[in-house]
Amino acid sequence: MSDIEIAQANEANEMLPITAVAKTVGLQADDLELYGQAKAKLSYPTLQRLADQPLGKLVLVTSINPTPAGEGKSTVTIGLGDALNLRRQKAVIALREPSLGPVMGMKGGATGGGYSQVVPMEDINLHFTGDMHALTTAVDTLAALIDNHLHQGNALNLDPRRILWHRVLDINDRALRHTVIGLGGPTSGVPRENQFDITVASELMAVLCLAENMHDLKARIGRIVIGFTYDRQPVTVSQLGVTGAIAVLLKDALKPNLVQTLAHTPTLIHGGPFANIAHGCNSVLATKTALQLGDIALTEAGFGADLGAEKFMDIKAPVLGKTPDAVVIVATVRALKYNGGQALKDLTTENRDALAQGFANLAKHVANMQQYGRPVLVAINRFTSDTDAEIADLVAACAQLGVQAIxxxxxxxxxxxxxxxxDALITALATTSRFVPLYDPKAPVKAKITTIVQKIYGGKDVVYDHQAELALKTIAANGWEDLPICMAKTQYSLSDDPKALGAPTGFTMHVRDVIPKLGAGFLVVMTGSVLTMPGLPKTPAAMNMDVSDDGVISGLF
Structure with a gap:
């Protein structure tokens, strides 16, 4: 059976009302705002009531660099949460919300797979509770207000050539990467160059995911730098006078969403920034709520540990006020063989030499996570084509690093x-450890970037384009140097070259721009050729989707 068929069979016969799932973690019906029988948002009074609850243990699930062979990070997170509950641990899962772009493109959804899924799978992977639409509307409303300000006299003296705010769409659309707007004469606005990002790359998505409450959300929105004046002074949303309007559009989107796994483990799905072009973690509110409702909260960070996990540790954890108590790195035999040079079409064939060669990628991620001082485990997401010899080789190789692989x-x-x-995770959580930050946020910007490149990626040098050097001068002149770093980098390699597999070393990282995101509270460092608006593949997943006359969806993975 396909993932969607497994999910639909469960939804028809075994899915509990979301009110019943909520009761397992002490929530009552009036704590929820229902979106049908299977989905709900937690109300503001509920979030306020939970604010003083003690926090449980936090487990961060991450992975090796993604490959076409697939790693299954969400699937492992969900299965592990279900397993912990089978061991009578009170586990709650917190995941990111899928973006429609990859769902219709090539990456697929973010609800797991097989018998480790979150349901209702179709709803979550499509429109869910409308959060993505609200974010898209809020971003584009701000863009419209900026252009209206230019049209109506430009009292803030905004330079149309130096506006940072981009419009967004939650679908991969390469044709919108670079646009010209305002054509059509004096009644159609001020002509200028503009571009579209995908919704999950927007600063407003990061703001939503890092906001602790509505008060913090409005403060962060107000700090967003929308552009610069003709004399190079920053202009914020607060100066534009529309902070409240943007917050109004996000009023419901700020509330975490509650759903369930196939085994009825409570799961909070909220916020979905990409990890290659944003900070790649679900919302602080959802993670904190999971920590308050459960004894163990499991959450994941996007793409490999070099991206999502590093950003979780250095960007999200300080805001959350809680660092992970353990880290689980997901790896597959198939993906490691691909890193070791085996062709994609041959990955179902045993190749212990390729596995040994590709193991360098996992070894680097293990070493990276160990730098933070917390216990690290490796989860081998097993496929039917994996041989016992390959599994034994991988377990033994991890043991040589002092890490248990299961x-x-x-x-x-x-x-x-x-x-x-x-069982291994429960043991790891019982150990004592001390969290070690990767860098001091008050260090110079270039020093922080170099630290990430050398300690996480394995590179040697960093070179900066002229635009990046100019941006760094602006950042210094405005006193923004103390912000943490959010690297925008290809997910396919530890380097900025997506074709450099395994664990490349001694390379030079190329920085083309550094963009201040004051609302989010970090500096985005654009490297290589990474894009903020993906494109669709030659054969998008959308071509396999359909819906029957009675409303049953097919072809969704």
Whole structure:
């Protein structure tokens, strides 16, 4: 059966009302704002009531660099959460919300797979509770207000050539990467160059995911720098006078969404910034709520540990006020063989030499996470084509690093397939450790970037384009140097070259721009050729989708 068929069979026969799932973690019906029988948002009074609750243990699930072979980070997170509950641990999961762009493109959804899924799978992967639409509307409303300000006399003296705010769309549309707007004469606005980003790359998505409450959300929106004046002074949303209007559009989107796994583990899905062009973590509100409702909260960070996990540690954790108590790195035999040079079409064939060669990628990610001082485990997401010899080789190689690697069949067996992994995690959570930050946020910007490149990526040098050097001067002149760094980098490699697999070393990282995101509270460092608006593949997943006359969706993975 396909993922969607498994999910639909469960939704028809076994899915509990979301009110019943909520009761398992002490929530009552009046704590929820229902979106049908299977989805709900937590109300503001509920979030306020939970604010003083003690926090449970936090587990961060990350992975090796993604490959076409697939890693299954969400699937493992969900299966592990189900396994912990089978071990009578009170586990709650917190995940990111899928972006429609990858769903219709090539990456797929973000609800897991097989018997380790979050449901209702179709709703979550499509329109869900409308958060993505609200964000898209809010971003584009701000863009419209900026252009209206230019048209109506430009009292703030905004330079149309130096406006930072971009319009967005939550679908991969390469034709909108670079546009010209305002054509059509004096009644159609001020002509200028503009561009579209995908919604999940917008600063407003990061703001939503890092805001602690409505008061903080409005403060962050007000700090967003929308552009510069003709004399190079920053202009913020607060100066434009529309902070309240943008917050109004996000009033409901700020509330975390509650759903369930196939095994009825409570799951909060909220916020979905990409990790290659944004900070790649679900919302602070959702993670904190999971920590308040459960004894163990499991959350994941996007793409490989070089991106999402590093940003979780250095950007999200300080805002959350809680660092992970343990880290689980997901790897597959298939993906490591691909890193070792085996062709994609041959990955179902045993190749222990390619596995040994590709193991360098996992070893680097393990070393990276160990730098933070927390216990690290490796979850081997097992596929049917993996041989016992390959699994044994991988377990032994991890043991040489002093790290326990545990095979798990979460796709085929759900939580039952991750019981050994759950047992190892429970043991790891009982150990004492001390968190070690990667860098001092008050260090010079270039020093922080160099630290990430050398300690996380394995590179040697960093070179800056002329535009990046100019941006750094602006950042220094405005006193923004103390902000943490959000690297925008290809997810496919530790370097800025997507074709450099394994664990390249001694390379030079190329920085083309540094963009201040004061609302989010970080500096985005644009490297290589990474794009903020992806494109669709030659054969998008959308071509396989359909809906029957009675409303049943097919082809959604």
């Amino acid at each position: 095979p798990a069949d979460v796709w085929g067996q759900g939580g039952q397939g991750a019981l050994a992994l759950a």
